Every structure is written in structure tokens, then in C-alpha cells.
Amino acid sequence: MSATFVGMPPFPAAAREKLADAQLRRNLAHATSTIRARRAALVAEVEASVDGGWEALRVAGAEAKDTALRSLDRQLLRLEETLTANGATVHWARDAAQANAIVAALVRAHGADEVIKVKSMVTQEIGLNEALAAEGIAAWETDLAELIVQLGDDLPSHILVPAIHRNRAEIREIFLRAMGEVGRGAPADLTDAPAVLAAAAREHLREKFLRARVGVSGANFAVAETGTLVVVESEGNGRMCLTLPEVLISVVGIEKVVATWDDLDPLLRLLPRSSTGERMNPYTSMWSGVTPGDGPREVHVVLLDNGRTRALADEVGRQALRCIRCSACLNVCPVYERTGGHAYGSVYPGPIGAILNPLLRGVGHSDQIDALPYASTLCGACFEACPVRIDIPRILVDQRAKIVDAHRGGLPTPEAVAMRTAATGLGSARRLAGGERFTRLGLWFARRVGAPAWTSARDLPPAPAESFRRWWKRTDGGRR
């Protein structure tokens, strides 16, 4: 696999390219509107059936995550203790390279040259598949959408449905071309019916499930109190990877920890409704270390930082660590719906990606990252949809300020000059008779700075004969 987000241009340019793809926009509009409708119906159901409605559940979900984040060091130590007591081995990794090296060393130690993988955002974040490939270890993605992306040498464009940008005809073509190169090929009479394509994936992956000796997963939640990891999925590929291999390695971001077993309650009610628009996803697996005679004989957990402590230090942004990767914010985002995920240049696209990337990686050193917080109209639909009440617009605005601050002291951009000029004018208008100068400044700003980008497809309104304040002065507020 050689597809990469490296070198992706900043959002405005990447978006322009994607906007020109009419097929992509049709796929996205169909997919996001379908899933929005499903989610809305279930939220309405909860509204009627639960005390305090959906909002009470959101507040409880946010509180469950915050409880753990406020005492994250203690929760992780507790998790390490309970996991170890349950027979698991705990590893710690500060960054992608450390985590990848740990996984590779474990796979090599068992003499394996392949792993089967549960869909996991964090292993994409750290580039695990590519790191393993460099060690001669094949990593097979087993989630259907991830398989489509992997076989198509493609990049994921959605958190939940990474191949959302592909339609059935494209998927059929990818299966026919690529399946046979890495295992059991697709049948020659493959049609593009979703059920037929899913059946081909079942056959293709079956042999890999049955022979694999090492499974790799992430985790949706890690319960400190009981030393339990939780994986939420639909297809059963997760159960296969978590049950059949002798060795299971789970890479878990440190923000995945929750304090108690009971804390799972709001989260398990919020996640499936927000992500797939189901009351409950088909399969949820929970395991607490090693169970003799059942499942893997060796269980490893790699606790990963990779920027999470950086995000935790950000007082406004730290609430983003509550994210449970449901992707509801993507599905309601007017920007995501038009551009798709690739334009964000990260495995985390959409509104959550627009804050998570700068929070995890820092701002002021990459034009690509610095453009992300501006890839939003601040319409607030993401916050409204977020099941754990992450105030994404607030964080976007805060990240914008951090980006501007990071560039202060350098050569000012035309935008910075305009803002400074405007600030001087607007701040001093009270000392100027009638504020007329302010009005002229406003008009200058609107016509000179914004006009070229504005008028490519939009007319500007005609300028009025006089400003409001001049009218007010001339007519004494309309009284004469």
C-alpha cells in the first residue's frame, strides 16, 4: 500500500479538487443524508423514552469521559494494574514509532509474518500497517470498508465508513482486480449488488481468519476498574480477530479509558445511535485480559500518547479527548458533505479532524494543519450532533487564535494587515465624528479584500446611497 496523506495541499486547494468530482458529491450527499435521518429517528425515540431525553444522555456521556480525563494518570495506572492482574501485558508508547516498534517486535517474537486487523482509527493514525510492511509483516484489514480502501490502494475518507467515497461499481472493480493478488480472488461472475460484494469479502477473508496467529485491534473503551477492553463493530470481523488468534495486540489511545464499569452505560447508548444510527450495533466484544480455554492465550495492550497529552494541556481543546469516534459530526457537516474526507489530509476528517489534528500535532509549523480550523462555517451542527457535547465551534475559534498567535512576529500576511487596520479603525471610531470613517473603512474592506474571491459566483449587493448612520444624522433617526 503506498497511498499517503503526505504532501496533501492545504484544505482550500484540496477541497477545490474534490468539489469538482460530481460522483463523489452524489455519493456523499446520499450517504450523509441517509445516516442523518436514521440518527434523528433514534434520537427522537430516546427523547420520548428516557428521563431528561437525549440531552441527559449526552451530559452523562460527557461526564463519564471527563471523570476519567480529570484523573487520567490515576486511571491509567489502575487500568495497568487490573489488566496485568487479568493476565494481560501492558506496554506504553509515547508516539507512533514506539507503538509500531512494540507491535512489530511482538509479532516477530511469535514468528508470524501476518496479522489480521479490526478496524481501528488509532492504528491508522500511527501508520501501523506501513510500519509492519517495512518489517516484512502483512497487515490484513478485515472491516469491509477498510478492505475496500486497502485493496484499492486508497485513503480512508470517513471515520465510520472509510470507503464512503466509493460506489458499488467501483468496489466491484477493485475486488475483481485486487483480491486475487493477496488471497482468494473474487468470483468471475461478481455483480455489484452489495450482498454479493459482502459475500465475496466473507470468502476472501475467511481463510485469513482461520489461519491467523496474531490479531491487532484498537479499543472503543478501556475500563480501568475491571481491566476490560471494549470493541464495538457490525460485521463480526472484530469478533474473529479478537477470538481466533493465539495472540491479541490492542493499541489503545490513553483517552479511551473510563473509570468504572457503570460509565459504559451512557456511552454504549450514545455511540451506536450516533454512528450507525442503530439502537445497538450488531456485535460488541468485551474482554478482560486472558480467559483460559477461550480466545487468545496472550493479550497485549499498548497505551499510546501520540499527542494526547499535548491536547490535554489545552484548556479549551481538551474536551476533544472525549471523542468516541462516532462520526456524527461528519455526517451533519455542510463542509464535509461537499468535500468528503480526503480534503482534510488526515485519517481524522470532518469537524472533529479539524480540531483533533491541530490539538494532537500542534499549530504554527504546517500550512496543512493550520488551514484545518478554518475549514468550517462555524454553523454549530457538529456540536449539536456530538453525543459527548464537544463544543467543536468553540475549539475551532480557539485554534484559529492559536494559529494567528503562532505567526505573530513574522512577516504579516495581507489578512493580518487588514485585521490590524480594521481594529484600529473600529476601535477608534468613537473618537471620530459620526463614525463616517468607519463606514468608509467597512466598504473598503468588503470590496477590496473579499471581492475577488466573493464575486466568482456571487453578485455583491449594490452600494446604498447613504449609510445608516448618515441617514440617522440627516433625519434625526427618521423623525424629520
Next chain:
Amino acid sequence: MRVALMVTCINDALFPRTGQAVVALLRRLGVDVEFPAAQTCCAQPMINTGYLDEAVPVLRAFVEAFAGYDAVVTPSASCAGCARHQHAIVARRAGDPALRAAADAVSPRVYELSEFLVDRLGVTDVGAYYPHTVTYHPTCHSLRMLGVGDRPRRLLEQVRGLTLLELPGAAECCGFGGTFAVKNADTSIAIGTDKARQVRNTGAEVLVAGDNSCLTHIGGLLSRQRAGVRTVHLAEVLAATA
């Protein structure tokens, strides 16, 4: 009750008729609104683009202009939202307790027009007459930042002669987004084009919203497409009489 009009920078420069409509409407309802001449801007363009230091002098001008009023009424949910939810951020940044106290005193008194009419004046029938077919776009900041809910609709439903047509996908953003409209012009236009199509499909003569910034964006697209749909601010509809 001393009531100030915060006309907003865009309305002052480009849409004086909206400000005039608020004045006429409030006078008709018995409110003698004042216009503090020292007002300039709410500072939202700076804040939402990340220029917090630059927002500080603008906030100082704002609180000086509007100090002492019982209510500050503005025909913009976006600017009202900025005053209510973002001025505290700027004041904190300035590190000036006096500015913070001044902002805290003014912020909660800032009302978007429909909130002021329905909540403070307790009216939904403002005695307007507007014999046109209208569709209404509830702007994002009115819905999700201020939570004005159905107040604008309740006001429109009482306007005589007015036929209100349902706008499909009404709660979805129009794609304006302040500086987003120029920083990400292509995406902004793509979102707006879908909104403009929904507006055209209603068959309405007039698109009404409570914010001229969104209307400038959608209206600019409709005008370029020669769609024949006019954009009119909610205040101007409510001020109209037979």
C-alpha cells in the same frame, strides 16, 4: 426602558434599510430606540478569524457605546451571539478586569430582534402587512448559537398577506461562515448553491432571514443565477404596512 439599536457594521454600510426598518418597527410598538453613534462592530470578524488582540480595541468601543442601556437590539443573530458568547473570551484575553466587567454587564442585554419582540415586548403580531410569497431560512447562529427557536416563524405567521412556504433542509447552513466565504470560497459556493436551489424550488418570491450576511451570500448566488428571488431581512418584512 432605554433601548439601543446595534445596527451592525454590515447593515450600516450596505443595508441601511434594515436598520431603518428596526427603528420604524420598534417605534410602532412604542419603543423609542436610540442609536449610539460611537458604535462600530461587534468584533466577530476578528474573533472568528483568530485575531483576538485585534478584537480588544473593538470590544472596548462596543462596551463604551452600549453601556447603560437596558436592552441592545440588533437585526443579526450572529452579532448578538458574538456579544453574548464571545466577548468574554476577548475580555479575558485583554487581561483587563474593568473591560471584563463592562462586557459582562452589556452581553446579557444584547437581543436579536425576534428575541426582543417575543421575549421582551411579548408580541408576535406586530401589525405588519406584506402581500408576498415568502420562504424563511433560519440562520445557523440564530438556531444553534442563540436558540431563537420558532420565534421568527411565529412573527412571520402573523403578518397579513404573507404566504409562508416551507424551505426543505432549512436548518442546514448556507455556507457563508464569515471569512470562510472568501478563505474557502469554492466550498462556500458549493454549499450555497445547494441552499439557493432549495430556495428556488419553493417557488417563493422572497427569501427572508434574520441576518443580512447570510442573505448577501445566498442572494449573491440567486442574483448571479438570475433566479428572480429577492432577499429581504426579517425586520423589513415586519416593518412593512399596508
Next chain:
Amino acid sequence: MFGRRRTAQTDEHGQTEADGLEPAVNAREQILADIRTALSGGSGPAGSAPAVSGPAPAPGTAAPSSPASGGPAFSSASRPVARRHTVDDLIALFAERVADYRATVTHSPTASLSDAVAAALPAGASVIVAADLTVAVPGALVDDGTSGAADLDRIDAVVTGARVAIAETGTLVLDHGPGQGRRAITLVPDRHICIVRADQIVADVPDALAQLAPSVRAGRPLTWISGPSATSDIELSRVEGVHGPRTLIVIIAT
């Protein structure tokens, strides 16, 4: 670093290449130290670790359900969000919700469960059951833990009990205790017949978690099953049956 799919090895921390797991010890201390620094820094509420969520929604945009007045304060103690009404007929709701997932639901008196199971099995199907299943399934292979995945792949069906069932979500939860067997036997065969006693059905997720707490504390794995395996990965069009059992038959024993 993330967002880059193949460059992790070139990171400045690439020293982990040859020395295997050794740096993990330092990583642990570093991460814990970084967390403590992150939580103690800045100007959070005086005298306490800064609240991650604070007492009220941060300024910015307020959710519609928490209007501009500030919205509900976060509760300091987590308590379950309860149902508005008790569910009158748990069995009916459970059956309806399971059927929503296109699983098959049947009802059977406890005394005639063997017949109900037989009716759910195609003629000539090979069947596996857990050693301690209390319902007789004539001809079934009793799992002794020795069958590997490839062996299980040649078996058509599995019959088990469950630990708890959730009416609201139509979910079965197995804790792989008595009558349920190890995880693999309910995963690899293509047809899962699951017997639920009516008194095992609870209203909603919090009730189930309460019932399952002893199982988890005993270290048991849990499998939550809501309908047959499914995917919506192709144009969000739902397809039942991918890798897990493609047919799920739930027998409610009354």
C-alpha cells in the same frame, strides 16, 4: 506521525527499532509526567484540577436543548439516565426489537425447548453445543474445547443460552458461562440459535450492565449480539450477514 501512512519509522524516536520493548519503561513515566503537567497547568478553577468540561457548556455555541441561559450544569456524580416509564411487556418489546434486525424470533414453553430447537435447525445440519447446555439437542457435538477454527468452520449451527437480554435494543449478551460455551463456537458456525429465558430480559442497557458486573469482575469475556452480522459499508445499504453467523434465531423460553 499520524496522517502520514508510512513514515512512522523515520520519526526521531526511531531508536525502538532494535531494542524491542525496552523504551516502554521510560515511555510510561514520561506519559504519566506529561499528563500531570497537562492537568496542573494553566488557569483552571482555583484550587482544583481544571475541570475538563467545566460546570457549564463553554461559550461558543449553545446546544438548542441548552439555550443561551447556559444549559444544564454537568452533574458531578454519574448516575444512570433512567427510563421515563417502566416497560410493561419486556418480552414483546424484546421480540419486536430483535425482529427489527431481521433476526428470527420464536417463543417456546421451557418444557418443549428441544422441539423448538429442532424446528430451528435445517434437516441434516451439523450442530455444536456447550457442554453444560440444559436443553437436549440430539446428535449435537458437545464442545470439549479441542475443535480449532477450521473444524468449527465445517459445523453448520450452534445452540446456546445467554446471560441477559435487553428489550430496548433487542440485544443478547453472552458471558460465555454455563450453556454458552467459549466465544469461538458462537462465531464460526453460520447459524446461531440462542435460547433466552423470559426472566433474563431487562429493559435497557443500564439494567444489563448491572446484571453483567459480576461476570466482568470474574474476568469473563462478554459478547453483545444485536441481530445477525451486518454491514452498511457499501453505499450505506444494509446487508445482513458478513463474517459472524448470518442467521440468528432467538427462542424466548416462557
